[in-house]
Amino acid sequence: MITSPSNPKIKFIRKLRTKKFRDENQLFYIEGPRIISEAIDAKWNFAQVFYSQELITDPYSKKLLGKLLSLNTECFEVDKQVFESFSIKDGPKGLAAVLFQKTFELNYFAESKGLWVGLDRIQDPGNLGSILRTLDAVGGSGIILIDQCTDPFDIAAVRGSMGALFSLKIIKTTRNNFLQFLDKKNITIIGTSDKSDKDYQAIQYKNDMILMMGSEREGLSVSLIEGCDKLVRIPMVGKSDSLNLAVATSICLYEIFNQNRKK
Amino acid sequence: MITSPSNPKIKFIRKLRTKKFRDENQLFYIEGPRIISEAIDAKWNFAQVFYSQELITDPYSKKLLGKLLSLNTECFEVDKQVFESFSIKDGPKGLAAVLFQKTFELNYFAESKGLWVGLDRIQDPGNLGSILRTLDAVGGSGIILIDQCTDPFDIAAVRGSMGALFSLKIIKTTRNNFLQFLDKKNITIIGTSDKSDKDYQAIQYKNDMILMMGSEREGLSVSLIEGCDKLVRIPMVGKSDSLNLAVATSICLYEIFNQNRKK
Secondary structure, eight states: OBOOTTSHHHHHHHHTTSHHHHHHHTEEEEESHHHHHHHHHTTOOEEEEEEOTTTOOSHHHHHHHHHHHHSSSEEEEBOHHHHHHHOOSSSOOSEEEEEEOOOBOHHHHHHOOSEEEEEESOOOHHHHHHHHHHHHHTTOOEEEEESSOOOTTSHHHHHHHTTHHHHSEEEEEOHHHHHHHHHTSOOEEEEEOTTOOSBTTSSOOOSSEEEEEOBTTTBSOHHHHHHOSEEEBOOOOSSOSOOOHHHHHHHHHHHHHHHHHTO | OBOOTTSHHHHHHHHTTSHHHHHHHTEEEEESHHHHHHHHHTTOOEEEEEEOTTTOOSHHHHHHHHHHHHSSSEEEEBOHHHHHHHOOSSSOOSEEEEEEOOOBOHHHHHHOOSEEEEEESOOOHHHHHHHHHHHHHTTOOEEEEESSOOOTTSHHHHHHHTTHHHHSEEEEEOHHHHHHHHHTSOOEEEEEOTTOOSBTTSSOOOSSEEEEEOBTTTBSOHHHHHHOSEEEBOOOOSSOSOOOHHHHHHHHHHHHHHHHHTO
16 A cells, blocks of 8 residues: 655656656546446556555445446556645545546547537636536547647546546647648638627538637637638627637537438 | 735735635625726726836826726735736736626616526536626627526626626525516517427527526526516537537527618
């Protein structure tokens, strides 16, 4: 049993809070029975499991620990104080894991269909998590992160996605690669822009398409706007001229979903 | 000029980060030219203004400082280090203010019409901010915070609302008072619940109504569900059985808005 918070393995987990360290190791941290159970169900690869018997009190978590111990994964028992030293929860339930990151190249997209969201330099991990959660709710396929976006393996993104991270595909690419790639493919791309005069409800959406959303501060970059087949806007009548990014994305996703589920 | 971060006035501002201190003093903190400008336009009452000439570089902020100095408000110049000691921004622009809180009693609602959102024990200030932002975008009137909700004057709520806080009315009440009050009024209340089998798009919404949303973890409490005229659900086809609260609220608000703007 690990009893020191300065044990190298424990220091390692805490360092996974920074994007740089996550990227270097291609790993990320998750905590709590619900999300761990979802990662198992979705067959994501576990690198390590950490647990504290003292903190595991409910029958569900006990059963889950049994499942984790039977995975072909390194499992470490730690004491309560050690667990609390790396926990990200208010009331830690004694189960945490380090997972291997899983992202795809743009080529994956060519083999796949369905509803995708392209995100251009978005910055807020909470927004990314909420977008994943809504995309899962409408039966979408995945997201394409273009250029420097916030990290889908950030704690706030993982938490915000409520497990949707595990059921959706994540593609990382650059703007140039994305535009070159699309040039050769027959896929509808619809972007949002407050400069468009087309109401988002005035067009027909197919279920195979990419919805393009720009960064919180700047919206879509000019070259990506030019790459869109159509641009739409969400009408607003208040003082503000924009919505929260996760909200705007979700409103468009539900419009696409609503049109298609009624067919 | 204030040159010490331990000056009592500066300590006071920093303490406004806690809800308890904000409540006791009925004050809150805002920072940055955009939000300060919106607070002036919406005629909210300023208690104090803090500025650092060294950090004010753009012409817009300089002009705004002139406007602030001409308000009938205490203004304090502070040096750069002092400003940075209480700033909540990455790149502080040298303008901050302490404002008087403004909330209304339930009676205010009786005099008002339009679209309201009732929020039952919601916990996340970012969600509250996003809900305010969307409600403003659809031309709503205000929110009713029921029982122990997160604080609309929390930094994350104020920031997330992007100024919508200043144009909407905020009512605070208890569940019992709310239900008793509604009993006597003729107002449509529509709640959301994953237990409802009524699709949120299957009913007609008036523009004068209250949309009821429950807490992130527990949804609407039983007595509030019973107080609703109708209950609807947002359909989902993914693994998860819920959406982020701000997203779910916004999807309903846009359905109400979309139905009414087409009439």
